[in-house]
Amino acid sequence: MVPTQNPTAALITVNGLRKNFDSLTAVDGVSFEIRQGEVFGLLGPNGAGKTTTISMLSGTLQPTAGTVNMAGVPEGPERRRALGIVPQDLAIYLKLTARENLEFFGGLYGLHGEALKRRAIELLEMVGLSERADSRSVDFSGGMKRRLNLAIGLMHSPRLLLLDEPTVGVDPQSRNHIFEGVKRLNSEGLTVLYTSHYMEEVEALCHRVGIMDRGRLIACDSVKNLIATLGGSVVHAEIGPLSPDNAMQEEVALAALQARLSAIEHCSEAEILPAEPRQDIAGSEENPHIVKVRTDAPGRVLPTLVSAISAAGAPLYSLSLREPNLEDVFLELTGKSLRD
Amino acid sequence: MNKRVLLQIWSIAARDVRILRRDRSALIFTFGMPIILTFVFGSMNGNHDAGRPTGGFKVAVAREDAGQRAEQALAQLRTAGIDPIPVTGGADALEKLIAAGKYSAGLVIPTDFSTRFDAAISGKSGNGSIEMPFVADPGDTRVASMIKGIAAGANERLVASEVIRQYPDAAIAMLNRPKIAMPDTEIKGQGLTPGDIFLPGFMVYFVFSLANGVAATLLGERQEGTLRRMLNAPISRAQILAGKLLARGILGAVQTLLLIGIGIQWLHLSVAQAPVGIAITAIATIFSACGMGLLMATFGKTMEQIQGMTTMFLLLLGFISGTLIPRSLLPEWMVKVSMITPHAWALNAYSDLIQRHHTLLSTLPNIGVLLLFGCVFFGLALARFRFE
Ligand SMILES: Nc1ncnc2c1ncn2[C@@H]1O[C@H](COP(=O)(O)OP(=O)(O)OP(=O)(O)O)[C@@H](O)[C@H]1O
């Protein structure tokens, strides 16, 4: 479920951000804004430049070009206090306990005494580490370390939380903890930048998403709008040959079917593709086809589609309807899958 | 504001100290090794209580003469502080023993020793000579020549006592003869204890091995990402370094105190004459060691990369600086070379204060050079150290 908020005021504005490492351009002129109170997702495959972008947002990396502005917060110590950073690679002291880690970093942000202790207890509770608070983190599971990593970034109650792939390599229980924690914090008003290459997470959590590939921001909108650019759901129908014995007649029949499909209303795209050859009932080889139709109103299109196919005299072997997701958006935009 | 800056530095230092306390191998290297080595070297110099060797110099003696004079000669040697060890097999056997390094020196009392002695005293052989051949170990000439001097004195007395006995008139003249007095002028620092001898070098060497830890902890934090995490906090880079170095400084101070404590308790280390000077020297040494560690951290990317290198480097510095081998044993040119190490200046300062009982004021130049080393190390390191 996407939280239903309508944030508008920009908290962070990124303009023409660029970073070169020697000859490699890791981030290539990226511009976007993160609005007050939203969860902004940054989605992209390995090496897209997500971490580099975050490092420039947080000020740990000097941009080659471009600017990062935070509403009402000048660069420097004040900005650092406003940002909470959860790095992609664990950054905790393994020889210290969970509590000691939290209290140490809280102390660097000026918390002390009772307030420091209370805040640590609060966060241990939130990430579900209360029972292991006084164990050294070297003995923690991977997921527990990740949860501690997250909690440290929250110790000083930042205004904007920069989360760099907080759920990578994490067991489902820890993942849930982190996920629910971020949701709750956001509902309490925390603005979040959430980096991931799991599109399910981004879809479920983020109000708006920026898609990065090879250092560029190739799309930036709400999940709904991004998916809408694909023109709706995709229907796949596998059909048998139209005129098995005559290749010429088959050509003609296919052309006629194509014309019918294109005429269907609410249908943004229709094509007929060859499918894998298969054996018919008698055991001889035949050449079926796949009909692929894209629509924003599948309920209305399906009956028309089925009757068009039967009118053409083709046997219908299977029919499937698939809702598109961010994965498809990425595929559409880059021609490749998010995970390779 | 200022208080807060200091508190942040302190919280970094306190955290590092806490981590160190849980690091068993670091503790063994920092405290265990120095303590053990101090005991081993301290006790090599004889017994702890007297603080100096007893029982005299052991000298091999091949006595080929059974006569009374040989007996008297041995008695005189004993009185003079030589412990004659009888050797059988004559002069040849004795030479072999010395050549093998068993003794620093040996004496041969030839078969005709008593006969020649009596002949010489009674004037029958004119001014005939009496011989007691001396054999020195070429590998230990300094001790050998000391022994020769002592033995010569003993022989003088043997002859004198016999002359007096036989020629009482001459004896009166002898007793009334003018003397050249050689009163002992006491030089401060005489009578060094094992603690005085060994601890200055050890305190310097072991404190400088802190540098290894400084480099390791900085690179470790950079590798682990915790350095970046600290950089994200509203504190300065200088504070981070100060905090981390303070922790190692505390470690070094504890180590020095521990060595001094052991020195006082068991090795008769003399510190009472210059406690302030020793404290200042210790602080300057720690400062310079930390600076060196920081500089070493700039010569590698990962902890593993520099760990082996720095260990060897520190050992090398230990040898050429005179902290592990007394500088008096180093050749002249090496003594000069040793002055390029900060160790040597720290050692000078400690030696001045502990062994020579100089005042703090007179050893200030050494401390100054040591601090200068520290500052140069820090300057270079800060310019080179990559936080990212
Ligand atoms: N310090 C650096 N020096 C040189 N190249 C770097 C450095 N940091 C990142 N890069 C390069 O920049 C590109 C982007 O890296 P970045 O870590 O930002 O990607 P990412 O989107 O976070 O990927 P992932 O999902 O794997 O974390 C990569 O090709 C990477 O090799």
Ligand SMILES: [Mg+2]
């Ligand atoms: Mg990354």
